[in-house]
Amino acid sequence: MSDVPVLRELAVRELQVRSFRNIARADLVFGERFNVLSGDNGQGKTNLLEALYTVATSRSFRATRPGELVQHDGEVASVRASVEESGDLREQQVGLRAGARQVKIDGKRPSTLADYAVRTPAVIFHPGEVSLSMGAGSERRRLLDRLSLYLDPSSMAELESYGRALRSRQKTLETRGTSAPELGEWEALAVRHGLAVMRARARAAEPLGRMATLAFARIGAPDLTLDIRYAPGAPVDEDTYLAALAARRESDRHRGSAHVGPHRDDLSLLLDGRPVRGVASQGQHRAIVLSLKSAEVQVVGESRGVHPLLLLDDVSSELDPARTEALFSFLRDQAGQIFLTTTRKELIATGSTASRVDFRVQNGTLERTS
Numbered sequence: 001m002s003d004v005p006v007l008r009e010l011a012v013r014e015l016q017v018r019s020f021r022n023i024a025r026a027d028l029v030f031g032e033r034f035n036v037l038s039g040d041n042g043q044g045k046t047n048l049l050e051a052l053y054t055v056a057t058s059r060s061f062r063a064t065r066p067g068e069l070v071q072h073d074g075e076v077a078s079v080r081a082s083v084e085e086s087g088d089l090r091e092q093q094v095g096l097r098a099g100a101r102q103v104k105i106d107g108k109r110p111s112t113l114a115d116y117a118v119r120t121p122a123v124i125f126h127p128g129e130v131s132l133s134m135g136a137g138s139e140r141r142r143l144l145d146r147l148s149l150y151l152d153p154s155s156m157a158e159l160e161s162y163g164r165a166l167r168s169r170q171k172t173l174e175t176r177g178t179s180a181p182e183l184g185e186w187e188a189l190a191v192r193h194g195l196a197v198m199r200a201r202a203r204a205a206e207p208l209g210r211m212a213t214l215a216f217a218r219i220g221a222p223d224l225t226l227d228i229r230y231a232p233g234a235p236v237d238e239d240t241y242l243a244a245l246a247a248r249r250e251s252d253r254h255r256g257s258a259h260v261g262p263h264r265d266d267l268s269l270l271l272d273g274r275p276v277r278g279v280a281s282q283g284q285h286r287a288i289v290l291s292l293k294s295a296e297v298q299v300v301g302e303s304r305g306v307h308p309l310l311l312l313d314d315v316s317s318e319l320d321p322a323r324t325e326a327l328f329s330f331l332r333d334q335a336g337q338i339f340l341t342t343t344r345k346e347l348i349a350t351g352s353t354a355s356r357v358d359f360r361v362q363n364g365t366l367e368r369t370s
Contacts, residue, residue, distance in 0.1 A: 045314070056122040118153055
């Protein structure tokens, strides 16, 4: 018997967008495999992907505040999707306004945002994610947190609690000094929630690294080995972590942030045992990114038991011909629904035209062309 898990089908059948970015109104019916959104730059292709990602997960992949998603001079935006999972239909809706968002599934509010966020898994691949390999650790931390959410939805609350405790500690340091009695309480909370975040990220890093290593063997050079390991930003022992925070109070007060903690976590990326930032070529960096995204798709899909939606924002423009072919070979092997944006639709090698639907995007309006 095969050890490969059998995943359920998942697809967005219909989408209604209102006052989202530059999209005043869109009512769309999608195909079950490849959906190609083409048009010139600045017309709204990425905005449509962002609307899809938002209705699937409740969050944008590029904005931090709900109000940023509302059309200019507008007050409210909404995205509504009809989602089919293994033959069952449900309606998901996200309402957005300055400082607030409201999510519903079949007209009812979920118990938590985390419950909503994992209901319809979506994996986004955009040009900025080239920094996964060569950039700062923040993008890799976000990757770990996305995976942690699917493996353990409580990790979102732990991350938020950690952030609140750390901000309170820093405010106390700056307003009341390093001897303020409440510092011990804030540091204890930061350590408690920080350790939970680190445990969740370590759990996520294990399958991510294993699957990315296998993917790199297919996408990258076969004679090179990619090794990925979780690099915690704080001691994993509670007492040692607490002592490190206490010892750094004065320097943290001047620095404006804590020297230790999961906000400094990272993934160690090694190519044949050496840090990739020092030895990898541009093509190898891109192969590493493709490998990480391939692994993300696998981890999310297996944790949720469905084929996640794949959203790709003009990523072929960032890849050389060999990596582009590797990307489309990977996409053709996927069983789920895929959305791609491009300025040149003829370059999107999806294979059979029967499995492809094309849309033209211009000035925030979308028209199906095939």
